Amino acid sequence: MSKPVVAIVGRPNVGKSTLFNRLAGARKAIVEDIAGVTRDRLYDKSDWAGKEFIIIDTGGIRFDDGDTFASEIKLQAQIAIEEADVIIFVVDAKDGITHEDQEVGKLLRKSKKPIVLAANKIENFSKHIDYYEFYNLGLGEPIPVSAMHGMNTNDLLDAVIDHFKPEFYEEEDTDRIKIAIVGRPNVGKSSLVNSLLGEERVIVSDIPGTTRDSIDTPFEFEGKKYMLIDTAGMRKKGKINEATEKYSVIRALKSVERADVVLIMLNAIDKVTEQDQRIAGYVHEQGKANVIVVNKWDLIKKDGRTMNEFDEDIRDKLKFLAYSPILYISALTRKRIFKAIELVDFVAEQHTRRVNTSDLNKIINEAIMLNPLPGGGGKKIKIYYSTQVRTAPPSFVLFSNQPEKVHFSYLRYLENLLRQNYGFEGTPIRFYVRQRDSKE
Known part of the structure:
Protein backbone atom coordinates (compact mmCIF):
# COMPACT_ATOMS: atom_id res chain seq x y z
CA MET A 1 0.00 0.00 0.00
CA TYR A 169 -5.11 2.06 0.65
CA GLU A 170 -5.75 -0.35 -2.19
CA GLU A 171 -3.64 -3.47 -2.27
CA GLU A 172 -1.07 -3.39 -5.04
CA ASP A 173 0.09 -6.14 -7.38
CA THR A 174 1.88 -8.63 -5.13
CA ASP A 175 3.13 -10.75 -8.04
CA ARG A 176 5.76 -8.18 -8.92
CA ILE A 177 8.83 -7.14 -6.95
CA LYS A 178 8.56 -3.37 -6.61
CA ILE A 179 11.93 -1.63 -7.09
CA ALA A 180 12.66 1.97 -6.14
CA ILE A 181 15.82 3.67 -7.38
CA VAL A 182 16.72 6.53 -5.07
CA GLY A 183 19.60 8.93 -4.64
CA ARG A 184 20.74 12.50 -5.03
CA PRO A 185 20.10 14.37 -8.28
CA ASN A 186 22.57 13.54 -11.05
CA VAL A 187 23.76 10.20 -9.67
CA GLY A 188 22.31 8.44 -12.72
CA LYS A 189 18.85 7.24 -11.66
CA SER A 190 17.31 8.18 -15.00
CA SER A 191 20.16 6.57 -16.92
CA LEU A 192 19.76 3.30 -15.03
CA VAL A 193 15.99 3.28 -15.56
CA ASN A 194 16.40 3.97 -19.28
CA SER A 195 19.15 1.37 -19.62
CA LEU A 196 17.09 -1.29 -17.88
CA LEU A 197 13.92 -0.59 -19.83
CA GLY A 198 15.66 -0.03 -23.15
CA GLU A 199 17.56 -3.30 -23.23
CA GLU A 200 16.18 -6.11 -25.40
CA ARG A 201 16.32 -8.59 -22.52
CA VAL A 202 13.67 -6.58 -20.66
CA ILE A 203 10.02 -6.69 -21.68
CA VAL A 204 8.20 -3.48 -20.76
CA SER A 205 4.51 -4.20 -20.27
CA ASP A 206 1.97 -2.07 -22.07
CA ILE A 207 -0.48 -2.56 -19.22
CA PRO A 208 -1.16 0.54 -17.11
CA GLY A 209 0.60 0.99 -13.81
CA THR A 210 -1.14 0.81 -10.47
CA THR A 211 -4.08 3.08 -9.76
CA ARG A 212 -1.88 4.79 -7.21
CA ASP A 213 0.59 6.21 -9.70
CA SER A 214 0.46 5.85 -13.46
CA ILE A 215 4.21 6.45 -13.86
CA ASP A 216 4.94 3.02 -12.35
CA THR A 217 6.49 0.86 -15.06
CA PRO A 218 5.87 -2.91 -15.04
CA PHE A 219 8.50 -5.02 -16.79
CA GLU A 220 9.76 -8.59 -16.99
CA PHE A 221 13.30 -9.93 -16.90
CA GLU A 222 14.12 -13.59 -17.56
CA GLY A 223 10.53 -14.60 -16.86
CA LYS A 224 10.16 -12.69 -13.58
CA LYS A 225 7.89 -9.71 -12.99
CA TYR A 226 9.04 -6.37 -11.58
CA MET A 227 7.77 -2.83 -11.14
CA LEU A 228 9.89 0.33 -11.25
CA ILE A 229 8.07 2.82 -9.07
CA ASP A 230 7.96 6.59 -8.84
CA THR A 231 11.62 7.39 -9.37
CA ALA A 232 12.65 11.00 -9.87
CA GLY A 233 14.07 10.11 -13.28
CA MET A 234 10.67 8.93 -14.51
CA ARG A 235 8.83 11.97 -13.21
CA LYS A 236 8.03 14.81 -15.54
CA LYS A 237 10.38 17.67 -14.78
CA GLY A 238 8.80 20.54 -12.89
CA LYS A 239 9.88 24.11 -12.46
CA ILE A 240 11.72 23.31 -9.25
CA ASN A 241 15.50 23.23 -9.55
CA GLU A 242 16.28 19.51 -9.77
CA ALA A 243 19.93 20.09 -8.86
CA THR A 244 19.16 21.17 -5.31
CA GLU A 245 20.31 18.30 -3.08
CA LYS A 246 19.51 19.27 0.47
CA TYR A 247 15.88 18.20 0.29
CA SER A 248 16.09 15.42 -2.29
CA VAL A 249 15.19 12.96 0.48
CA ILE A 250 11.63 14.27 0.18
CA ARG A 251 11.48 12.92 -3.35
CA ALA A 252 12.48 9.47 -2.11
CA LEU A 253 9.72 9.19 0.51
CA LYS A 254 6.92 7.74 -1.58
CA SER A 255 9.22 5.51 -3.61
CA VAL A 256 10.77 3.95 -0.52
CA GLU A 257 7.45 3.50 1.26
CA ARG A 258 6.02 1.44 -1.58
CA ALA A 259 9.11 -0.54 -2.54
CA ASP A 260 10.02 -4.13 -1.78
CA VAL A 261 13.65 -3.47 -2.68
CA VAL A 262 15.47 -0.13 -2.90
CA LEU A 263 18.51 0.53 -5.08
CA ILE A 264 20.49 3.27 -3.31
CA MET A 265 22.50 4.98 -6.02
CA LEU A 266 25.81 6.71 -5.37
CA ASN A 267 27.98 8.67 -7.79
CA ALA A 268 31.47 7.12 -7.93
CA ILE A 269 32.99 10.52 -8.65
CA ASP A 270 31.57 12.08 -5.45
CA LYS A 271 31.80 8.95 -3.29
CA VAL A 272 29.48 9.12 -0.22
CA THR A 273 28.08 12.56 0.59
CA GLU A 274 26.09 13.75 3.59
CA GLN A 275 22.91 13.67 1.54
CA ASP A 276 23.64 10.10 0.47
CA GLN A 277 23.81 9.25 4.18
CA ARG A 278 20.49 10.97 4.76
CA ILE A 279 18.70 9.10 1.98
CA ALA A 280 20.30 5.76 2.87
CA GLY A 281 19.38 6.32 6.53
CA TYR A 282 15.73 6.72 5.58
CA VAL A 283 15.79 3.47 3.58
CA HIS A 284 17.33 1.64 6.56
CA GLU A 285 14.88 3.10 9.06
CA GLN A 286 11.93 2.04 6.90
CA GLY A 287 13.20 -1.54 7.07
CA LYS A 288 13.55 -1.98 3.32
CA ALA A 289 15.69 -4.54 1.54
CA ASN A 290 18.37 -2.66 -0.37
CA VAL A 291 21.43 -2.74 -2.59
CA ILE A 292 24.08 0.01 -2.74
CA VAL A 293 24.70 0.77 -6.41
CA VAL A 294 27.77 2.83 -7.30
CA ASN A 295 27.26 4.37 -10.73
CA LYS A 296 29.72 5.98 -13.20
CA TRP A 297 32.34 3.38 -12.34
CA ASP A 298 33.62 3.68 -15.92
CA LEU A 299 34.83 7.23 -15.17
CA ILE A 300 37.10 6.19 -12.30
CA LYS A 301 40.82 5.61 -12.88
CA LYS A 302 41.53 2.25 -11.30
CA ASP A 303 44.36 0.16 -9.94
CA GLY A 304 44.42 -3.06 -7.92
CA ARG A 305 43.18 -1.31 -4.74
CA THR A 306 40.52 1.01 -6.15
CA MET A 307 37.42 -1.11 -5.46
CA ASN A 308 38.63 -2.08 -1.98
CA GLU A 309 39.21 1.59 -1.15
CA PHE A 310 35.71 2.46 -2.33
CA ASP A 311 34.25 -0.42 -0.32
CA GLU A 312 36.05 0.80 2.81
CA ASP A 313 34.81 4.37 2.31
CA ILE A 314 31.20 3.21 1.85
CA ARG A 315 31.33 0.89 4.87
CA ASP A 316 32.80 3.68 6.98
CA LYS A 317 30.25 6.33 6.01
CA LEU A 318 27.25 4.01 5.81
CA LYS A 319 27.96 1.83 8.85
CA PHE A 320 24.27 1.18 9.36
CA LEU A 321 24.16 -0.56 5.94
CA ALA A 322 26.93 -3.03 6.78
CA TYR A 323 24.54 -5.79 5.67
CA SER A 324 23.95 -4.35 2.16
CA PRO A 325 25.62 -5.69 -1.00
CA ILE A 326 27.64 -3.15 -3.01
CA LEU A 327 27.51 -3.20 -6.81
CA TYR A 328 29.64 -1.11 -9.19
CA ILE A 329 28.00 -0.28 -12.52
CA SER A 330 27.95 2.06 -15.47
CA ALA A 331 24.39 2.92 -16.42
CA LEU A 332 25.73 4.65 -19.53
CA THR A 333 27.62 1.62 -20.90
CA ARG A 334 25.15 -0.84 -19.27
CA LYS A 335 28.02 -2.64 -17.62
CA ARG A 336 26.74 -4.92 -14.80
CA ILE A 337 23.28 -3.26 -14.76
CA PHE A 338 21.53 -6.65 -14.88
CA LYS A 339 23.56 -7.81 -11.91
CA ALA A 340 21.39 -5.25 -10.06
CA ILE A 341 18.26 -7.27 -10.94
CA GLU A 342 19.94 -10.47 -9.76
CA LEU A 343 20.73 -8.77 -6.44
CA VAL A 344 17.14 -7.49 -6.21
CA ASP A 345 15.94 -11.11 -6.35
CA PHE A 346 18.54 -12.17 -3.80
CA VAL A 347 17.85 -9.48 -1.16
CA ALA A 348 14.07 -9.83 -1.67
CA GLU A 349 14.40 -13.49 -0.68
CA GLN A 350 16.57 -12.58 2.32
CA HIS A 351 14.03 -9.91 3.32
CA THR A 352 11.26 -12.51 3.62
CA ARG A 353 13.36 -15.26 5.24
CA ARG A 354 11.86 -16.91 8.32
CA VAL A 355 13.72 -18.73 11.12
CA ASN A 356 12.19 -21.76 12.82
CA THR A 357 11.35 -20.90 16.45
CA SER A 358 13.26 -23.81 17.95
CA ASP A 359 16.34 -23.04 15.86
CA LEU A 360 16.11 -19.39 16.80
CA ASN A 361 15.98 -20.13 20.51
CA LYS A 362 18.89 -22.53 20.22
CA ILE A 363 21.04 -19.79 18.64
CA ILE A 364 19.95 -17.16 21.19
CA ASN A 365 20.56 -19.48 24.16
CA GLU A 366 24.02 -20.44 22.87
CA ALA A 367 24.82 -16.76 22.34
CA ILE A 368 23.85 -15.98 25.94
CA MET A 369 26.01 -18.83 27.24
CA LEU A 370 29.02 -17.56 25.28
CA ASN A 371 28.42 -13.93 26.17
CA PRO A 372 26.09 -13.55 29.21
CA LEU A 373 23.94 -10.48 29.59
CA PRO A 374 25.40 -7.96 32.06
CA GLY A 375 23.86 -7.47 35.49
CA GLY A 376 20.91 -5.14 35.80
CA GLY A 377 21.26 -3.26 39.08
CA GLY A 378 21.93 -6.38 41.15
CA LYS A 379 19.24 -8.41 39.39
CA LYS A 380 20.36 -10.73 36.59
CA ILE A 381 18.97 -9.86 33.17
CA LYS A 382 17.40 -12.87 31.48
CA ILE A 383 16.04 -13.63 28.04
CA TYR A 384 13.57 -16.48 28.35
CA TYR A 385 12.22 -16.97 24.87
CA SER A 386 12.48 -15.62 21.31
CA THR A 387 10.24 -15.76 18.28
CA GLN A 388 10.12 -14.24 14.81
CA VAL A 389 6.95 -12.18 14.52
CA ARG A 390 7.19 -11.00 10.91
CA THR A 391 9.24 -10.81 7.75
CA ALA A 392 10.02 -7.86 5.47
CA PRO A 393 12.00 -6.93 7.46
CA PRO A 394 12.77 -9.98 9.61
CA SER A 395 11.60 -8.99 13.11
CA PHE A 396 12.14 -10.82 16.37
CA VAL A 397 10.65 -10.49 19.84
CA LEU A 398 12.78 -11.35 22.89
CA PHE A 399 10.98 -11.88 26.20
CA SER A 400 13.01 -10.65 29.18
CA ASN A 401 12.57 -9.95 32.88
CA GLN A 402 14.17 -6.50 32.41
CA PRO A 403 13.57 -5.48 28.78
CA GLU A 404 14.57 -1.85 29.34
CA LYS A 405 18.06 -2.97 30.40
CA VAL A 406 18.88 -5.07 27.35
CA HIS A 407 21.41 -2.75 25.70
CA PHE A 408 21.34 -2.07 21.95
CA SER A 409 24.95 -3.26 21.71
CA TYR A 410 23.84 -6.70 22.95
CA LEU A 411 21.08 -6.75 20.35
CA ARG A 412 23.69 -5.97 17.73
CA TYR A 413 25.68 -8.96 18.97
CA LEU A 414 22.61 -11.17 18.53
CA GLU A 415 21.97 -9.66 15.10
CA ASN A 416 25.51 -10.51 13.99
CA LEU A 417 25.03 -14.12 15.10
CA LEU A 418 21.75 -14.40 13.20
CA ARG A 419 23.43 -13.04 10.09
CA GLN A 420 26.27 -15.52 10.46
CA ASN A 421 23.79 -18.38 10.63
CA TYR A 422 21.06 -17.25 8.21
CA GLY A 423 22.54 -14.55 6.00
CA PHE A 424 19.83 -11.88 5.94
CA GLU A 425 22.03 -10.06 3.46
CA GLY A 426 20.59 -6.83 2.13
CA THR A 427 17.88 -6.53 4.77
CA PRO A 428 17.66 -4.80 8.14
CA ILE A 429 16.79 -6.91 11.18
CA ARG A 430 14.49 -5.64 13.92
CA PHE A 431 14.50 -6.68 17.60
CA TYR A 432 11.75 -5.91 20.11
CA VAL A 433 12.30 -6.74 23.78
CA ARG A 434 9.14 -7.41 25.77
CA GLN A 435 8.41 -7.99 29.44
CA ARG A 436 7.94 -11.50 30.82
CA ASP A 437 8.16 -12.16 34.51
CA SER A 438 10.27 -14.99 35.86
CA LYS A 439 8.41 -18.05 37.14
CA GLU A 440 11.28 -18.80 39.46
Missing part, protein backbone atom coordinates in the same frame (compact mmCIF):
# COMPACT_ATOMS: atom_id res chain seq x y z
CA SER A 2 1.07 3.58 -0.55
CA LYS A 3 0.97 6.11 2.24
CA PRO A 4 -0.17 9.66 1.49
CA VAL A 5 2.22 12.51 2.18
CA VAL A 6 1.13 15.49 4.29
CA ALA A 7 3.31 18.63 4.24
CA ILE A 8 3.17 21.28 6.97
CA VAL A 9 3.96 24.74 5.59
CA GLY A 10 3.71 28.37 6.66
CA ARG A 11 5.79 31.42 7.50
CA PRO A 12 8.32 31.35 10.39
CA ASN A 13 7.24 31.07 14.04
CA VAL A 14 3.66 29.96 13.53
CA GLY A 15 4.18 26.59 15.23
CA LYS A 16 4.85 24.22 12.32
CA SER A 17 7.47 22.14 14.12
CA THR A 18 5.34 22.02 17.26
CA LEU A 19 2.45 20.68 15.21
CA PHE A 20 4.80 18.23 13.44
CA ASN A 21 5.99 16.85 16.80
CA ARG A 22 2.43 16.72 18.11
CA LEU A 23 1.20 14.70 15.12
CA ALA A 24 4.25 12.42 15.11
CA GLY A 25 3.76 11.88 18.86
CA ALA A 26 4.77 8.52 20.26
CA ARG A 27 5.44 7.24 16.75
CA LYS A 28 8.48 9.46 16.38
CA ALA A 29 11.39 7.52 14.92
CA ILE A 30 13.94 6.11 17.33
CA VAL A 31 17.33 7.21 16.03
CA GLU A 32 19.88 4.41 16.23
CA ASP A 33 23.14 5.06 18.03
CA ILE A 34 25.14 4.36 14.89
CA ALA A 35 27.22 6.92 13.03
CA GLY A 36 25.71 8.01 9.75
CA VAL A 37 22.02 7.75 10.55
CA THR A 38 20.70 11.25 10.22
CA ARG A 39 19.52 13.07 13.34
CA ASP A 40 17.74 15.96 11.62
CA ARG A 41 14.21 14.79 10.92
CA LEU A 42 12.03 16.66 8.49
CA TYR A 43 9.77 13.64 7.99
CA ASP A 44 8.05 11.06 10.16
CA LYS A 45 5.02 8.81 10.24
CA SER A 46 1.65 9.46 11.80
CA ASP A 47 -1.80 7.91 11.73
CA TRP A 48 -5.37 8.86 12.42
CA ALA A 49 -8.54 6.76 12.36
CA GLY A 50 -6.55 3.75 11.21
CA LYS A 51 -4.96 5.55 8.27
CA GLU A 52 -1.18 5.92 8.20
CA PHE A 53 0.54 8.77 6.41
CA ILE A 54 3.94 10.45 6.03
CA ILE A 55 4.29 13.89 7.52
CA ILE A 56 6.83 16.47 6.33
CA ASP A 57 8.01 19.47 8.33
CA THR A 58 9.31 22.49 6.42
CA GLY A 59 11.20 25.64 7.33
CA GLY A 60 9.32 28.91 7.62
CA ILE A 61 8.75 30.41 4.16
CA ARG A 62 10.06 33.94 3.83
CA PHE A 63 9.99 36.17 0.78
CA ASP A 64 12.94 38.47 1.52
CA ASP A 65 14.66 39.64 -1.65
CA GLY A 66 18.31 38.72 -1.80
CA ASP A 67 18.17 36.43 1.25
CA THR A 68 19.79 33.16 0.10
CA PHE A 69 18.69 31.29 3.19
CA ALA A 70 15.09 32.41 2.73
CA SER A 71 15.24 31.27 -0.92
CA GLU A 72 16.56 27.86 0.13
CA ILE A 73 13.77 27.36 2.66
CA LYS A 74 11.20 28.46 0.11
CA LEU A 75 12.62 25.89 -2.31
CA GLN A 76 12.41 23.20 0.36
CA ALA A 77 8.76 24.07 0.94
CA GLN A 78 8.05 24.07 -2.80
CA ILE A 79 9.49 20.57 -3.13
CA ALA A 80 7.42 19.40 -0.16
CA ILE A 81 4.32 20.99 -1.69
CA GLU A 82 4.98 19.30 -5.04
CA GLU A 83 5.40 15.88 -3.40
CA ALA A 84 2.52 16.25 -0.92
CA ASP A 85 -0.95 14.82 -1.34
CA VAL A 86 -2.42 17.14 1.32
CA ILE A 87 -1.00 20.39 2.73
CA ILE A 88 -1.53 21.78 6.23
CA PHE A 89 -1.10 25.56 6.06
CA VAL A 90 -0.33 26.86 9.56
CA VAL A 91 -1.07 30.48 10.50
CA ASP A 92 -0.84 32.34 13.81
CA ALA A 93 -4.34 33.16 15.04
CA LYS A 94 -2.99 35.78 17.45
CA ASP A 95 -1.20 37.75 14.73
CA GLY A 96 -3.97 37.64 12.18
CA ILE A 97 -3.26 37.63 8.46
CA THR A 98 0.18 38.92 7.56
CA HIS A 99 1.66 39.80 4.18
CA GLU A 100 3.74 36.60 4.30
CA ASP A 101 0.61 34.54 5.00
CA GLN A 102 -0.92 36.02 1.87
CA GLU A 103 2.17 35.22 -0.19
CA VAL A 104 2.26 31.62 1.10
CA GLY A 105 -1.44 31.36 0.30
CA LYS A 106 -0.77 32.39 -3.31
CA LEU A 107 1.93 29.73 -3.56
CA LEU A 108 -0.46 27.07 -2.25
CA ARG A 109 -3.34 28.04 -4.53
CA LYS A 110 -1.04 27.54 -7.54
CA SER A 111 -0.28 24.00 -6.38
CA LYS A 112 -3.89 22.86 -6.88
CA LYS A 113 -3.40 20.54 -3.87
CA PRO A 114 -5.96 20.01 -1.07
CA ILE A 115 -5.28 22.57 1.68
CA VAL A 116 -6.22 22.31 5.36
CA LEU A 117 -5.90 25.69 7.06
CA ALA A 118 -4.78 25.49 10.71
CA ALA A 119 -5.23 28.63 12.83
CA ASN A 120 -2.69 27.87 15.55
CA LYS A 121 -1.87 29.28 19.00
CA ILE A 122 -5.44 29.40 20.29
CA GLU A 123 -4.62 28.42 23.85
CA ASN A 124 -8.00 29.14 25.43
CA PHE A 125 -11.04 27.94 23.51
CA SER A 126 -13.39 29.43 26.10
CA LYS A 127 -12.43 32.93 25.01
CA HIS A 128 -13.54 34.42 21.73
CA ILE A 129 -10.69 34.73 19.25
CA ASP A 130 -11.57 36.02 15.82
CA TYR A 131 -9.82 33.61 13.49
CA TYR A 132 -12.48 33.94 10.82
CA GLU A 133 -10.46 36.61 9.02
CA PHE A 134 -8.38 33.75 7.62
CA TYR A 135 -11.30 32.97 5.31
CA ASN A 136 -9.92 35.92 3.33
CA LEU A 137 -6.97 33.76 2.27
CA GLY A 138 -9.39 31.93 -0.03
CA LEU A 139 -8.31 28.50 1.21
CA GLY A 140 -11.47 27.34 2.91
CA GLU A 141 -12.51 27.12 6.53
CA PRO A 142 -9.79 27.79 9.13
CA ILE A 143 -9.60 25.16 11.88
CA PRO A 144 -8.64 26.58 15.30
CA VAL A 145 -5.95 24.52 17.07
CA SER A 146 -3.33 24.63 19.80
CA ALA A 147 -0.36 22.59 18.61
CA MET A 148 1.36 23.22 21.95
CA HIS A 149 -1.43 21.63 23.99
CA GLY A 150 -2.91 19.33 21.35
CA MET A 151 -6.30 21.06 21.47
CA ASN A 152 -8.63 20.43 18.52
CA THR A 153 -5.99 18.53 16.54
CA ASN A 154 -8.59 15.76 16.16
CA ASP A 155 -10.72 18.06 13.98
CA LEU A 156 -7.62 19.02 12.03
CA LEU A 157 -6.72 15.38 11.37
CA ASP A 158 -10.32 14.56 10.41
CA ALA A 159 -10.06 17.27 7.76
CA VAL A 160 -6.70 15.95 6.56
CA ILE A 161 -7.77 12.33 6.08
CA ASP A 162 -10.98 13.45 4.35
CA HIS A 163 -8.71 14.37 1.43
CA PHE A 164 -7.06 10.94 1.22
CA LYS A 165 -8.07 9.12 -1.93
CA PRO A 166 -9.31 5.51 -1.61
CA GLU A 167 -6.55 4.24 -3.90
CA PHE A 168 -3.96 5.12 -1.26
